[in-house]
Amino acid sequence: NAGKFLQYLDVAVRENLKQKEESNAIKDGMDLSMCFLNKKAKTIEFSGANNPIYIVRHKDNPTIPHDKILASSSHILYEIKGDKQPIGGWDHEAVKSFTNHQISLLEGDVVYVITDGYPDQFGGPKNKKFKYKELKRMFLDFSEKSLSMNEQKTILEKELIDWKGDLEQTDDICIIGVRIE
DSSP states (O other): OHHHHHHHHHHHHHHHTTTTTOTTSOOOEEOEEEEEEETTTTEEEEEEEBOOEEEEEETTSOOOOOSEEEEOSSEEEEEEOOBSOOEEOOOSOSSOOOOOEEEEOOTTOEEEEEOSTTTTOEETTTTEEOOHHHHHHHHHHHHHTTOOHHHHHHHHHHHHHHHHTTSOOOSOOOEEEEEOO
């Protein structure tokens, strides 16, 4: 259960960093996506601490329970949001609860989990953030063009280099994408 895993991790982080007890403890938390993918059963369990999961599916296939969608002529990007709370971090809540989403997948679906580093990267002609909306449009475009996962990786890397130009990388960047076959 991905939600229970995040709950356990939250307690462990707060205890190990002594975030409940000491006024000089590290007060920061971390955002995280936890997924358990069963490729044979074509299911995924997802729970997020401030992070969503994105699933791109052909528009003619059944819908997925979602918080937000973005559509193209042939595909739909479903966004399932995580809970609005970090792992760890200082707060007065004794035990946090994280939602466990169970989603049935279909052949051809593409699942993405990301850190906030790519959309938060500064660059471009006006030194602005790349933004989530642009990254989601890229994910949707990849499926519309039937790009392989390696082709997607190459485009994401090139776009990031072009976007940030001479600027330093702002944060950690991780994008994990899996096509269901």
